[in-house]
Structures are given as C-alpha cells and as structure tokens.
Amino acid sequence: MKKNEAALVCFSGGQDSTTCLFWAKKHFSRVEAVCFTYGQKHSLEIEVARKIAADAAVPFQLLDVSLLSQLDRNCSLVNSAIEMDQEKPADKYPNTFVPGRNMIFLTFAAILARSKGIFNLVTGVSEADYSGYPDCRDTFVRSLNVTLNLAMDEQFVIHTPLMNRDKSAVWELSDELGVLDLVRRETLTCYNGVKAEGCGHCPACKLRNEGLKKYLHEKEQKTK
Amino acid sequence: MKKNEAALVCFSGGQDSTTCLFWAKKHFSRVEAVCFTYGQKHSLEIEVARKIAADAAVPFQLLDVSLLSQLDRNCSLVNSAIEMDQEKPADKYPNTFVPGRNMIFLTFAAILARSKGIFNLVTGVSEADYSGYPDCRDTFVRSLNVTLNLAMDEQFVIHTPLMNRDKSAVWELSDELGVLDLVRRETLTCYNGVKAEGCGHCPACKLRNEGLKKYLHEKEQKTK
Numbered sequence: 001m002k003k004n005e006a007a008l009v010c011f012s013g014g015q016d017s018t019t020c021l022f023w024a025k026k027h028f029s030r031v032e033a034v035c036f037t038y039g040q041k042h043s044l045e046i047e048v049a050r051k052i053a054a055d056a057a058v059p060f061q062l063l064d065v066s067l068l069s070q071l072d073r074n075c076s077l078v079n080s081a082i083e084m085d086q087e088k089p090a091d092k093y094p095n096t097f098v099p100g101r102n103m104i105f106l107t108f109a110a111i112l113a114r115s116k117g118i119f120n121l122v123t124g125v126s127e128a129d130y131s132g133y134p135d136c137r138d139t140f141v142r143s144l145n146v147t148l149n150l151a152m153d154e155q156f157v158i159h160t161p162l163m164n165r166d167k168s169a170v171w172e173l174s175d176e177l178g179v180l181d182l183v184r185r186e187t188l189t190c191y192n193g194v195k196a197e198g199c200g201h202c203p204a205c206k207l208r209n210e211g212l213k214k215y216l217h218e219k220e221q222k223t224k
Numbered sequence: 225m226k227k228n229e230a231a232l233v234c235f236s237g238g239q240d241s242t243t244c245l246f247w248a249k250k251h252f253s254r255v256e257a258v259c260f261t262y263g264q265k266h267s268l269e270i271e272v273a274r275k276i277a278a279d280a281a282v283p284f285q286l287l288d289v290s291l292l293s294q295l296d297r298n299c300s301l302v303n304s305a306i307e308m309d310q311e312k313p314a315d316k317y318p319n320t321f322v323p324g325r326n327m328i329f330l331t332f333a334a335i336l337a338r339s340k341g342i343f344n345l346v347t348g349v350s351e352a353d354y355s356g357y358p359d360c361r362d363t364f365v366r367s368l369n370v371t372l373n374l375a376m377d378e379q380f381v382i383h384t385p386l387m388n389r390d391k392s393a394v395w396e397l398s399d400e401l402g403v404l405d406l407v408r409r410e411t412l413t414c415y416n417g418v419k420a421e422g423c424g425h426c427p428a429c430k431l432r433n434e435g436l437k438k439y440l441h442e443k444e445q446k447t448k
Contacts (some may be wrong), residue, residue, distance in 0.1 A: 028292040063291060067332065071287075090405040093377075103375040107331060108291065111324040131350075134377040143374050147367040151327040153358040186343040 001118055006030035007120035007159070008113040010105055011060070012187045013049030016124030016162055017171055021056060022177045023161045024122045032059045033120065034109050038101070039069030047189040048195060055186075065106055078090035093133060094203070097141050103144060110148045110156055112198055122159045128166040167211025168218070175219070184212070230254035231344035232337040234329055235284075237273030238413045239432055240348030240386055243394055245280060247385045248399045249344045250282070256283045256342065258333050262325070263293030272412040272419060279410075287332055296323055308340045315356060318427070327368060334372045334380055352390040362387050385415035391435025392442065399443070408436070 007024045011017045011033035020195030025032045035051045037046055046062060053060035102125060109121055125136040134140060138160070145158045162170055174183045189208045198205035231248045234255035235241045248255045261270055265389070268284060277284035312340055323401045326349060349360040358364060369382045386394055398407045414422030414433045422429035 063295075065291065067287060067289065068335070071332065071335045098375045099338055100372075102333055104335075104370065105332050107324055107327050108295065109329075111292070113296045114323055135375045137374070140371070143367070143371040146365070147327065147371040148324075150361070150364040150367050153322045187354070191441045204441040 003027065004029050006032070006116075006118040007118055007122050008034045008109055008116070009116045010059075010109050010124070011035050011049055013045055013052055013055065014188060015167075015174075015183055015187045016126065016170060016189075017049075017172045018052055018183050018187045019179070020078075020122050020161055020170070020178065021052070021058060022179045023173065024055065024159075025058070026177060028120060032061070032116070033064070034112055035060065035062050036105050037062060037064050038068065038098070038103070039066045044168040044193050044195070045188055048186070052182075052186055055111055058142075061112065065104055065108065068101060068104055070099060070220075097133055100135070102133075102140075106141075106158065107148065110152070114152060114154060119154060119156050120159060121156060122161070124162050125160055126162040126165055126170070128164055129161075153162070161195040167207050170217040171212050171215035172219075175215070227251065228253050229344055230256070230340075230342040231346050232333055232340070232342045233282075233346040234333050234348070235259050235273055235277065236348075237276055237396075238348075239391075239410055240350065240394060240408050240428070241273075242276055242411045243398045243401065244346050244348040245384055246403045247397065248383075249280065249282070250401060254342075256285070256340070259284065259286050259332060260289050260329050260332070261286060262288075262322070263290045267318060268417050268419070269412055272404060272410070273432075276406075276410050285336065287336070289332065292322060292325060292328055293439055299347060306412045308432070321328045321357055324359070326364075328431055330368055330382065331372065331375075332363075334376070337380070338376060343378060343380050344383060345380060346385070348382055348386050349385040350389055350394070352386075352388055352393070354359075391431050392438040393437035395436050396443075399439070405442055 005028055007028040009017065010025050011021055011211055012035060021033060035046060035049045037172060046207065050060055079207060081111050106121060113121060125141065127137045139158055146154050151181060165173065171180060174180045185196055188195045189204045191202040192199040193202045197209065198208065229252055231252040235245055236259060240339055245257060249301045254278060257271045259270060259438060273293065274284055302304050313380060328386045330345060330347060337343065337345060365382055367382055370378050388390050389397065398404045412419045415426040415428045416423040419431065424433065
C-alpha cells in the first residue's frame with residue numbers, strides 16, 4: 001500500500017465493508033465509497049451506509065445495478081417469495097447467493113474508479129466463513145483482478161483485508177482500527193434488515209454475534 | 225461445439241454479431257440473443273437487432289446497462305459533445321472505447337445464460353482490426369472466461385468465431401453461412417447510425433466497406 005494513493009471501497013454499510021472502510025482510511029490518503037443497490041429487500045441498508053460514510057467524511061456514490069435482480073429471481077435476498085436458507089444446503093449454494101454479484105460490483109467499481117484516477121479497490125469478501133460463495137474466494141478475486149487489468153489495460157489492485165479472517169478476527173481488526181463500537185452500533189448485517197445486533201436468528205446475525213462473543217471472550221482472556 | 229447444446233449470442237445488429245448469430249445457429253441446436261442498451265446515441269441499432277433476430281426466429285432479450293455511460297462520459301459513442309476520433313491516437317485508445325463495456329456485457333450475458341441453463345456464450349470480438357481495444361483481445365476473453373467460471377462455479381465456454389478474422393474474412397464467413405446479402409442489407413455498423421453501407425466515412429464504415437470490397441475482389445479472382 002502506498003499512503004499517498006487513493007482507494008475506492010465497495011461499501012454496503014455492513015460489518016465487513018465498514019471495517020474495510022476504516023482500514024482503507026488508515027492505508028490510503030484519499031478514500032471514496034461506492035454502494036450498490038440491486039433490489040435488496042431492505043433499502044434501509046443504503047441509508048445506513050450513507051450515514052456511516054458521511055460521519056467518516058468519505059465521499060459516497062450509489063450505483064443502481066437492479067438489472068442483477070431482474071436476471072435471476074432465484075435468490076431469497078431479492079425475491080420475497082423465496083424462503084431464505086438458514087443453513088448451506090449439502091448439494092448447492094444457499095439461496096442467498098446472487099450469481100455474479102461480486103463480479104458485477106467490482107467491475108462497475110473499477111470503471112468508476114478509473115474515471116476518478118483511482119486504481120486501488122477494496123472489498124470485504126472473505127473465504128473464511130460458512131457460506132462458501134464462489135465469488136468470495138481468493139482465487140476468484142485474483143482472477144478478476146487480472147481480467148479487469150486486461151479489459152481496461154490498467155493496473156488495478158484489489159485489496160481484500162478480510163480474506164482470511166473469520167468473523168471474530170474481523171471484530172479484532174475493527175478494534176485495532178479503533179472502530180469496534182462504531183461497527184457494533186452503526187452497521188447493518190442482518191438479512192432481515194435490523195441494525196446493530198440484528199434479528200439474532202438469520203445466518204448473518206448468528207455469524208456476526210457469535211464472532212463478537214468469541215472475540216470479546218478472547219480479548220478478556222488475554223487481558224487477564 | 226456440441227450441436228445439442230444451447231448458446232446465447234451477444235448481439236447488437238451489426239455485421240460482426242449478426243455473422244455470429246448465424247454461426248451459432250449452425251453450431252447449436254438452440255440459440256438466443258441478448259442485446260445491450262447503454263445510452264448509445266443511435267437507438268435505431270436496437271430496432272435493427274430486434275428485426276434481424278425476429279426474422280431468424282431467435283428469441284431476443286434487451287438488457288439496460290445505461291449505468292455504463294453514466295460512469296464514464298469520456299466516450300464519443302455516448303457523449304455527443306465529444307468529437308469522434310477518426311483514427312487511433314498514437315498514445316491512447318480512440319474515444320470510441322467504452323472502458324469495461326465488453327466485460328460488463330459478457331458478465332451480464334453469463335448471468336442471464338445461467339438462469340436459462342445455457343453455458344455457451346458467443347461474442348463477435350476480434351483482435352484482427354485496427355482499434356486495438358483491450359477488451360477485444362483473445363487474452364482478455366480467456367481470462368474473463370476463467371473469472372466467470374470461478375465467480376459462479378460453472379463451466380461457461382465463450383466462443384469468439386471472429387477473433388482472428390479481419391473484416392474481409394468476416395464477410396467470407398457470412399458468405400459461407402449463406403447470409404452475406406442479409407448482413408450487407410440488414411445490419412448496422414456505422415457510428416453515425418446509417419444502416420447497410422452506412423455513412424461511408426466513419427471508422428466503422430471504412431473498415432466494413434473496405435473489407436467487403438477486398439472479399440468480393442478475392443472471390444472474383446478465385447472464380448476466374
């Protein structure tokens with residue numbers, strides 16, 4: 001990382017991307033945020049994201065990629081008629097998977113970044129957690145980075161500070177960055193659209209809350 | 225190619241993608257077409273594409289990716305205030321280059337195809353011609369193919385029947401496919417939005433018309 005460079009963060013207002021936003025603020029001299037709307041059931045997400053960015057004095061831009069949710073209606077995040085998988089089915093991805101989503105997000109982010117003279121992209125994807133979404137894996141991100149560079153004949157660098165961190169380690173990073181309380185209080189991760197601690201029973205809440213419990217426990221053990 | 229498979233063609237109603245459409249009809253048992261609108265100055269293009277697909281009995285779907293033209297206004301194809309480069313500038317791409325366009329098109333095409341159970345994608349990009357757009361090169365398409373497969377954990381195959389053909393060889397292929405006259409008469413390649421022979425002086429017309437002249441001349445020589 002070069003402190004004198006700029007970075008664009010793919011930002012949703014959730015725990016992961018908020019941690020990335022503050023990670024980027026530490027490592028780059030100029031940080032901007034791009035948020036995507038794609039027919040999510042909970043548009044509160046966007047207001048949450050906008051407020052966090054404003055409080056952090058980070059320029060915020062919203063891009064409408066609702067075409068995504070028109071192409072494939074088999075995802076429970078964009079189609080209320082589908083009941084959300086609470087666990088990963090044995091033979092396929094959970095129906096919270098939006099095929100191609102991260103690829104579309106990062107490609108539009110790169111196009112936007114290039115138009116601003118920014119070539120560092122930051123995304124909060126992680127392969128440490130349960131879902132096994134293919135477009136959260138390190139191999140995918142590296143392949144995408146090469147493809148973006150070839151597509152536009154540029155030298156983008158995609159940063160994935162959370163790639164190998166489980167949720168507990170993401171909480172640890174936010175603590176190191178001095179924003180654990182902010183992330184706890186201000187972000188929205190819950191699939192049912194409830195801020196902070198969330199509904200408590202959807203897969204995203206379970207992961208988040210168990211991660212926090214684990215991290216706080218470990219921290220307590222260390223300081224004993 | 226497996227004759228019993230389906231293919232989705234990225235289709236604009238121009239010479240190249242129309243040739244690809246008929247190439248696909250020869251090689252696959254089921255062919256569909258996807259067309260992208262992104263704020264082109266000439267929406268006639270879309271009507272031309274729709275008619276060719278209808279005449280060929282190919283299901284046609286239009287996707288709106290006008291977000292593309294909102295992100296980067298430095299392209300003469302989407303911004304009338306910019307005068308079109310007639311030649312490739314020495315130090316950069318011509319301003320007819322829309323950064324990331326083919327990557328966005330092919331990624332949305334793949335998402336759409338997957339939702340229909342189609343895993344063959346056909347695109348008319350070629351690296352044989354003058355412009356040198358990075359997202360028309362074979363290396364880019366191969367990298368994109370890998371990235372798409374990783375993103376969705378599928379086995380897409382991107383077919384590029386025109387990759388190494390100059391315009392004369394594209395005319396030759398349309399002749400082999402029995403559609404040279406149709407392509408000559410029904411397609412729109414011209415940057416100024418004039419069907420068939422076009423305006424005659426924009427870079428796309430020059431390339432198309434010189435290619436046709438060359439091909440017809442070569443054909444005449446052979447049959448002498």
